[in-house]
Amino acid sequence: MYVCICRAVTDSQIRQAxxxxxxxxxxxxxxxxxxxxxxxxxxxxxxxxxxxxxNRPMEDPAIWEPVA
Numbered sequence: 001m002y003v004c005i006c007r008a009v010t011d012s013q014i015r016q017a018x019x020x021x022x023x024x025x026x027x028x029x030x031x032x033x034x035x036x037x038x039x040x041x042x043x044x045x046x047x048x049x050x051x052x053x054x055n056r057p058m059e060d061p062a063i064w065e066p067v068a
Contacts, residue, residue, distance in 0.1 A: 003044050006037035011048045018052035025049060 009032045022028045035042040
């Protein structure tokens, strides 16, 4: 579904940006242009970002190695 009509950005693209490391509206905006035109999409875009972050799989702490 389109989240940002001005920049033709979908919720899938926002989720992909989060999967690639973006974690804030500013970072997603820099990557995709979301919220940089009229701003009407910002609230929905933030919701998609929060949902994408909360759906990230937790890293297994058992595979972490101590830093020397």
